[in-house]
Amino acid sequence: MKYHLITYGCQMNKNDSERISSFFDKNNLTESEEADADIIVFNACSIRQSSIDRMTAKIKKIKEQSKDKIIILTGCLLKKDIKKLENFCDYILKSEELPSWNLPFLKKEKIDYFEIIPKRRDTAGYISIMKGCNNFCSYCVVPYTKGREFSRPAKDIIEEVKEAVFCGKKEIWILGQNVNSYNGGISFADLLVEIDKIKGDFWVRFTSSHPKDFSFDIAKAIKNCKKITKYLNLPLQSGDDEILKKMNRPYNAEQYSKLVANIREIVPDIALSTDIIVGFPGETEHHFHNTVKMFNEIDFDMAYIAKYSPRHETKSFAEKETVSEEEKKRRERVLTEILTEKNLIKNRLYLKNIVKVLVMGINKKGYLFGKTEGYKDVIFPGSEKKINSFANIKITKCSKWGLEGKKIIQK
Ligand code: SF4
Incomplete structure (x- = not known):
């Protein structure tokens, strides 16, 4: 069959x-x-x-x-x-x-x-280190669909990473709904240190991180471990304390900003991305303004902006929606414009520089595409044979959305 x-x-x-x-x-x-x-x-x-x-x-x-x-x-x-x-x-x-x-x-x-060895079908090697979530953010279905948090033993995870690297994976994604609260015998920071010791030429990324559980040991692991990429997704969700409380996110804007400052002090060149929800029930123009303010101040490298959509069984489903679809779209647009403007300025700094890129595929126009360590998109001409390998690219053009290179410089 x-x-x-x-x-x-x-x-x-x-x-x-x-x-x-x-x-x-x-x-x-x-x-x-x-x-x-x-x-x-x-x-x-x-x-x-x-x-x-x-x-x-x-x-x-x-x-x-x-x-x-x-x-x-x-x-x-x-x-x-x-x-x-x-x-x-x-x-x-x-x-x-x-x-x-x-x-x-x-x-x-x-x-x-977890004893079933995945049939790896993507250029990335995905390693789920835990299942479920205990956080019950008021808009999220995961605690209802996946149940409570459960961490896999560290030794099983290490073996699975070795297997993915052996299969030729150059980008290992460590996955969990809240990887920072991983507790499979060792802490998440120690797990990263152990993964970094595995032989091979590969990059490690992880997601998702909850600001409330992000320890400085994790930042130190990012700084000290060569294979752990200097890229962090740290969902903010809203820059307004009242909305954060309604979302059941147990931190406020000031705490988030301090956390980012501390992380940047330990890893100055870290690329930071975030997740934002616009139009949460009760989000007024004033609340949104606080998100915009924070968005400008933190200066994210990337943001995944979602328009709020009510989900059954979650706590916020009972809340009356107060922001129209049109207004949600406008708020999404405002944040996207800030992001792209800032990106253009940042991307210009790459011009004439040589960056290390993991080649991931070939686009419809025949250009190879890939990602930098900081998760920036790069396109450049080259042979398909380069897919799933690292290449050093000289950046010759940039736009709001990414970088373009002209030739591959031999490593
Ligand atoms: S948003 Fe993330 S941390 Fe919050 S409940 Fe959902 S999975 Fe858990």
């Missing part, structure tokens, strides 16, 4: 799909294109309504076109979304229970989910 996997959501979901694929292959199923597949697995995500809407339309279309295809639904899903889809799916299963999925074409195994 043939199967096809469709993945929505974050890198942790991508990593779950790699385990599903590996388990299916072991059961003599063959991965194929969607049209040829007998089984379609949807690894879904309830975090954004837009993702659920797209997936619902897709599942319905597949079932209409071919009633014989077996549809399996798994992932990070709220009860309400499962209810909406149950009539269109043949099986609804929990990803963490993969070894015991009760399907006629799979053999159940008495092993732990």
Whole structure:
């Protein structure tokens, strides 16, 4: 039988799909294109309504076109979304229970989910070090879809990183909903130090970090470990204390700013990105102004800006929405403009410099593309053979969104 996997959501979901694929292959199923597949697995995500809407339309279309295809639904899903889809799916299963999925074409195994070695299908090697979250930010579904926090033993993680590096992965992503609170026998900072000792030429990135749990030991590990990239995503979510409180984020704007100042003192050249939600219920112009102010002051290298969307089962779902869609879009635009203006200034500083880039792929125009250590996009001409290797690129052009290089200088 043939199967096809469709993945929505974050890198942790991508990593779950790699385990599903590996388990299916072991059961003599063959991965194929969607049209040829007998089984379609949807690894879904309830975090954004837009993702659920797209997936619902897709599942319905597949079932209409071919009633014989077996549809399996798994992932990070709220009860309400499962209810909406149950009539269109043949099986609804929990990803963490993969070894015991009760399907006629799979053999159940008495092993732990994390014992399944992922079938690495991306240029990056994803390593999930924990599952779940205990933080209950008032807008977030994760504690409801994935349950409480659980950390994997450090030795298992080290082995998995070694395996990914052995497979040729040059970019290792350490994943968890809140990696800073990792506690699998050692601290997260010590885990980074141990990973850095693994032999090989690779970069390590990690996400997500919660400001409340970010220790200076982690900053010191970033500074001292060569393979840990000097890139940090530290979600701010809002620059207003009242909104942060409503979001159940246990820090205020001043504490966040101090934390960033301390991190920058330890690692002066760190590239800092953040996540922001605009239009949270009750966010007035004054509250938003505080976010803009902070956004300007902190001077982020990158920001992932999301318009608030209410999710069932979360605490903020009960709150009346006070910001129109139009206004959310405007606030998103304001922050994006600040970001791009600042980016252009920063990107100009790279002109004529040589930067180390991890080559990730080739775009439609035939240019190679990749990322710098600080997660900046770079495009340049070159051969496909360079994909998944490091290259030194001389930067000749820049824009608000990235850098362009003309030639590859031999290392
Ligand atoms: S820390 Fe992250 S995953 Fe956990 S509840 Fe908050 S936003 Fe969700």
